Amino acid sequence: MSKNIPPQQLHIHIPVLLKQVVEQLAPRPGESYLDLTAGYGGHARAILAHTQAPERAVLVDRDQMAVDALKPFAERGASVIHDSYAEYAQEASEAGKRFDMILVDLGVSSPQLDKAIRGFSLQRDGPLDMRMDQRQQRSAADIVNRTSKTELAELLELYGEEPKKQALRIATAIIRARPVTTTEQLANVILSTHRGAYQKTHPATRTFQAIRIVTNDELGQLEKLLEVVPELLTPGGRIAIISFHSLEDRRVKRFFAEQANAGYEASLSLLTKKAIRGKLVDDSNPRARSASLRAAVKK
Ligand SMILES: C[S@@+](CC[C@H](N)C(=O)[O-])C[C@H]1O[C@@H](n2cnc3c(N)ncnc32)[C@H](O)[C@@H]1O
Structure with missing residues (x-):
């Protein structure tokens, strides 16, 4: 061979x-x-x-x-x-x-990005999963739905590099919308915190990055x-x-x-x-x- x-x-x-x-x-x-x-x-x-x-x-x-x-x-x-x-x-x-x-x-x-079922992409509606290793217990939905507002804001600031005020605004909107179970729902919750039109990058991009980083350590x-x-x-x-x-x-x-x-x-x-x-x-x-x-x- x-x-x-x-x-x-x-x-x-x-x-x-x-x-x-x-x-x-x-x-x-x-x-x-x-x-x-x-x-x-x-x-x-x-x-x-x-x-x-x-x-x-x-x-x-x-x-x-x-x-x-x-x-x-x-x-x-x-x-x-x-x-x-x-x-x-x-x-x-x-x-x-x-x-x-x-x-x-x-x-x-x-x-991973293209398959909606994996839940990584904010452009494709799927379950809020984001686990790279499918054997892992904790998914993105666990983080989004079980983390306190302060902790959520902190991780958006730390791993999404969101400015402090915006991180808190997003965390507050997420807490109000819980349970958040799909990528589209999460993207829309974040969009609702955004003032005015956005240019190239979707306002949820940084939150998705932060949640993905935490989900997969x-x-x-x-x-x-x-x-x-x-x-x-x-x-x-x-x-x-x-x-x-x-x-x-x-x-x-x-x-x-x-x-x-x-x-x-x-x-x-x-x-x-x-x-x-x-x-x-x-x-x-x-x-x-x-x-x-x-x-x-x-x-
Ligand atoms: C950018 S892709 C690599 C593509 C690869 N170089 C190729 O040419 O096809 C990154 C891959 O790393 C894997 N990965 C990311 N973090 C990992 C980790 N901590 N341990 C093992 N695999 C990981 C992902 O599952 C994904 O398949």
Whole structure:
């Protein structure tokens, strides 16, 4: 059987910054690869075309739909793991596993956004779900319907970066409208707090981001991962991280800056002095507009 992975059937998810990721990770034949957010395998496919070593690849995703879509990789010998990347990374580091390349492509996949039933999109009416891992108990509806007004306002400010007054206005409107059970209902409740017409961005965008981040503990996952990243790389091993909003990117940037400033004690050297911005270099894909890529190499 050929070691090349067959192309995606319908291009269900177009990988962002693909050329730039391959350039930064610079895959060589036979190298090992850890994809912590493997999704629909677009990046993995391109990397493995260079390494020709699927049996040395580990592909992780916490979404059952993505794991199912990664079957062709498993058939060619890759390990496909249904887990959260922070948990996998911690276990792998404790077990002494090391990789030549690691990729973390944060955020949501196109199928997660496009399927109304997943409840991520404010453009498609569906249940207020937003769980990336369908085995998880707590959904977005639990957060929206069970959190106190003060806490709700706080999380909208913290994770949606809503101004304080607007966060409180939205939290008050949500409390009045409870139970809120669908994405359309939530979007309309937020729209009702908005004065005047809106331009490009729907007024509910930031609330949806905040609720999604909390539902999936996205920043907690990232913090836990960054703690163990250096241990997971072989000497000369490369890591690339793509983030999609400023809260994620700030954490990744801080982590890289700490490494850059640690002198002899640093375990990583930066490959990207500044983030590679999708909006400047990748116009093939609308999702790339908000993407930032940073990469580093283990000393
Ligand atoms: C932007 S997509 C990745 C797409 C992939 N690079 C490709 O080329 O198809 C992000 C994926 O990461 C997964 N994901 C997000 N957070 C995760 C986490 N903490 N642990 C495991 N998977 C996660 C999502 O389920 C989603 O499938």
